[in-house]
Structures are given as structure tokens and as C-alpha cells.
Amino acid sequence: MKFFSGLQLVAVILLGLLLTSLWSCLPENENKTSKKGAIPPAPMVLVDKVTPADIPLQRTFTGHVEGIRSAEVRAQVTGILEKRLYDEGKKVKAGDVLFEIDPSSYQAVVDQAAARVASIRARLARAKRDLDRALPLAERNSISQRDLDAVQTEYESSRAGLAEAEAALRAARINLDLTRVKAPIDGFASMARHNVGSLIQAGSSQSLLTTIHDVDTVQVVFPVSDTQVRRIQGYLADGRAVMNTPISAHLFIDEEHPYPHAGNMVFGNPVISRETGCMIAKASFPNPEKTLLPGQVVRVTLDILTFINALAVPEQAVLQGRDSAMVIVVAPDDTTRFKPIEILARVGRLVLVASGLEGDERIIVEGVRKVGPGMKVNPRMANPADQSGTTGTKV
Structure with missing residues (x-):
């Protein structure tokens, strides 16, 4: 009886192994096994087309308000x-x-000067009468030349004295008025x-x-560093940009309160201070509500220049390598290519490209971290509203 029970046990074990082997050969299990070696689908990425556009360069500076006219x-x-x-x-x-x-003391000087004028006028009148009598006598040789000369000298001296006294009186009255x-x-x-x-x-x-x-119109005085000046000069020198005329200005009293009235840059000192390494610039703003007060610290944003036919990419599309920046271009066959670029400038959330792109390329603007070189991707055009002005044609 014990021997027969042992045979049953062996049969049960063999039957279990057979069922296990058959289960592994079922179609459903084949599908699960085959999925482990399947090629994953191409990742979806957002792309945008690089298109030349005119892009303004804005720079923000901190300065203080002054009256357009101040008088001590x-x-x-x-x-x-x-x-x-x-x-x-x-x-x-x-x-x-x-x-x-x-x-009181200045009034006394005026009174004294007026009295002197009156006295000299009387003297002049007497001298004039003496001269009027002497001239006919001189014609009849009834008076010596010496006496005639004395009368004429007295008259001329009295005239000069009166002019001097009157000038002193005017000066005294000016001081009194002051x-x-x-x-x-x-x-x-x-x-x-x-x-x-x-x-x-x-x-x-x-x-x-x-x-x-006088704060009907105010000016904001602000420093511009030597580095910023040279960088702007460089943009203009190579012909990539043109200076805006006039240079419009926008004011911010604080982060939450932009000033409602636009202004213009009115002055840029051509001299760089050796002490500060900066040049001084001024922007003028109307101040009808008298919101801006002398001494107030504000921020001013200038529309300095415009890049002409610039190629720009969103900042999130740029990868920074060890030696250069790069973007990921999606080829016509939807494979990726990493292209080094030279950065010209950063404008807001845009990166302006000096070289490395020709224009009309599709670049990845979202999903750059999940793709590699030569990888197949599933590109979708980025929604302009989602980009919030970060592509080459939106500023």
C-alpha cells in the first residue's frame, strides 16, 4: 500500500511539469515574451520652424528721477x-x-544814492547855466580862454558825476529788490x-x-556700463542691427506698476567715467499726474536697436555643451541632428543665432532631454500660444 502511494506521487509531479510546459507554449504567453524585445515608439516632441525676423533689443537700467528743470x-x-x-x-x-x-540797510543805501543824484543834478544845472552864459562872452572875447575852459570842465565833470550817481542808485535799488x-x-x-x-x-x-x-516733464538719469556700450557698438558695427530712432523708453516704478506714459532717450554722454566704468544717459518722460518725483529710484527699459532678419530660437531649445551651444534639428525623415550654434545675443526668452542655422529648419523646442543624435522622433508643431513669443518670428 505504501509503495502504490509513492507511484501516485511521482505521477502527480510528472503531470504538473507537463502542464507547466504546455502553458508556456500558449499564444498569450508568446505575446508577453515577444513584447520584451519590441522597438519602442518614437518619442513625441514639439518642434518649431526657424524663420528670419526683425527683433528689437531691449535693455533695462536702474536710475533716478530728476526734474527736467531744477533751480536753486x-x-x-x-x-x-x-x-x-x-x-x-x-x-x-x-x-x-x-x-x-x-x-533796512539796503533802503538806506538807496536813499543815500538818490540824494547824491539830486545833488549832482543841481550842480549840473548850475554848470549848464554858467556854460550858457560863458559861450556868448567867449565869442565877443569878453572872457578868457582859461575861464571858458574851467566852465566847460565843470559842466562835463557834473555830467559824468551824474551818470555815476545814477548807476550807483540803480545798483542800490537792485540790491534792495534782491x-x-x-x-x-x-x-x-x-x-x-x-x-x-x-x-x-x-x-x-x-x-x-x-x-x-519743474516736474511737468522729468528725466531719468541712469548709468550704462562700458561692457554694454561696447556690445551694442559691436552689434551695429557688423551690420546685423540698426539703431532705433528715436530710442523709446518705458518706465517701471516697481515690478507691479509700469508707468503709463512712454518716453524717449534724450542724452548719452560720450565719455566713460574712469571711476565707475559707466557712461551717463538720460530718458525724458511726461509727468502730467506728478507721479514721478525727483530722487525716486526707478527702472527704465530702452528699445535700443533692431536685429535685421535675425534667426532666433527659444531659450529652452538650446543645449549648452562643453565647447559650444547646440540645438536639435529634426531632418525631413524625422531623425534628430545635433547642430552647434554661435550665440549672437539673448533677447528676453529668445536666443539669437549668429551662425549654425540657415533658416527654415525644424528645431525641437520641447522634449530636448529625451532624445539623442540620430533618433527617430514623432514631431508635432508647437502651438504659438504656448510658446508665448519664444520662436524666431514672435517677439
Whole structure:
């Protein structure tokens, strides 16, 4: 009985092995096995066609606001500051009296000069009468030449003295008028530099009383580095770009608040400072709402030049190799080719290509990391809306 049970066990084992062998030969299992050696499908990538286009170059600089006209209000006569007649920070008009300096000493000089003028006029009148009497007498030889010369000399001296006295009177009146310090231009007057009762010394640093800023139009003053200047000159020198005329300017008070009024670059100093390595440039902006204030730090973006018939690719399409940058071109048979390129410039999210592309190539703009040289791909044209202006024809 035990021997018969052993034969049954052997038969069961053999039957199991046979069933296992048959299962492995079924068609379904053949399919699973064959899939392990199958060629994977070509990866899908987004491509775009490189097309020549005119592309503007913008550069952003940090600067500060200045009034288009600023005038220092200085005392031109010495004296005690008696009055301040304007509201600090308010708008004033040219000719408005802003300060008064004690006029008493200057009034006394005017009175003295006026009295001297009156005295010399009387002397001149007497000399004129003497001359009028002497001339007929001289014709009849009733007066010596010496006496006639003396009368004429007195008359001429009195005339010269009167001219001198009148000039002194005018100067005294000017100084008296200067005790009333007036605004030289329209604008906003800043804080007073001295309190009422202070001694103001003309011709010294103490003579500055306040400053007026005309901010109807403002200018932004900003530095441009020597490197940036030379790079722009290089773009223009090789004929790849032309300078924009005028150079339009756009202002940003901060990241969230672009200034609503466009301006223009109005000045570029042709001298590079040895201390800073920069040149100073200015852009002018209208300021109707008086939003921009002198001293305010802002950013200004300039449309400096335009690249003509430039080839541009999105920055995400560029691979940086050890020795050069490259893009992946999709050939007509949908295989990939890695092409080295020379970068001309970077403009926003675009990379401008100096050499390496001829134009009209299809380049991979999405999926560059999942393909290799000579690989078959499944190219799909990129949606322009998704590219957000990153292809060669969209800026």
C-alpha cells in the first residue's frame, strides 16, 4: 500500500511539469515574451520652424528721477532772513516772492544814492547855466580862454558825476529788490534751508534758501556700463542691427506698476567715467499726474536697436555643451541632428543665432532631454500660444 502511494506521487509531479510546459507554449504567453524585445515608439516632441525676423533689443537700467528743470534759489544779498512766504512742497510760479531779507540797510543805501543824484543834478544845472552864459562872452572875447575852459570842465565833470550817481542808485535799488527773493521758474518748492531769523551770507554755501523742481516733464538719469556700450557698438558695427530712432523708453516704478506714459532717450554722454566704468544717459518722460518725483529710484527699459532678419530660437531649445551651444534639428525623415550654434545675443526668452542655422529648419523646442543624435522622433508643431513669443518670428 505504501509503495502504490509513492507511484501516485511521482505521477502527480510528472503531470504538473507537463502542464507547466504546455502553458508556456500558449499564444498569450508568446505575446508577453515577444513584447520584451519590441522597438519602442518614437518619442513625441514639439518642434518649431526657424524663420528670419526683425527683433528689437531691449535693455533695462536702474536710475533716478530728476526734474527736467531744477533751480536753486539763493540769496544774492547778505542779511537777516525775515520771512518765508511760500508753503514748502507746494507749486510756485516764476516771480513769486519766496523769502524776504531785512531791507533796512539796503533802503538806506538807496536813499543815500538818490540824494547824491539830486545833488549832482543841481550842480549840473548850475554848470549848464554858467556854460550858457560863458559861450556868448567867449565869442565877443569878453572872457578868457582859461575861464571858458574851467566852465566847460565843470559842466562835463557834473555830467559824468551824474551818470555815476545814477548807476550807483540803480545798483542800490537792485540790491534792495534782491532782498525779496523770487522764484526763477515754475515748479514745486522744496523745504526751506534756513529758519526765519538766520543770518544769510551771500556768496557762500549759506546762500542756498531752497530748490524748485519743474516736474511737468522729468528725466531719468541712469548709468550704462562700458561692457554694454561696447556690445551694442559691436552689434551695429557688423551690420546685423540698426539703431532705433528715436530710442523709446518705458518706465517701471516697481515690478507691479509700469508707468503709463512712454518716453524717449534724450542724452548719452560720450565719455566713460574712469571711476565707475559707466557712461551717463538720460530718458525724458511726461509727468502730467506728478507721479514721478525727483530722487525716486526707478527702472527704465530702452528699445535700443533692431536685429535685421535675425534667426532666433527659444531659450529652452538650446543645449549648452562643453565647447559650444547646440540645438536639435529634426531632418525631413524625422531623425534628430545635433547642430552647434554661435550665440549672437539673448533677447528676453529668445536666443539669437549668429551662425549654425540657415533658416527654415525644424528645431525641437520641447522634449530636448529625451532624445539623442540620430533618433527617430514623432514631431508635432508647437502651438504659438504656448510658446508665448519664444520662436524666431514672435517677439
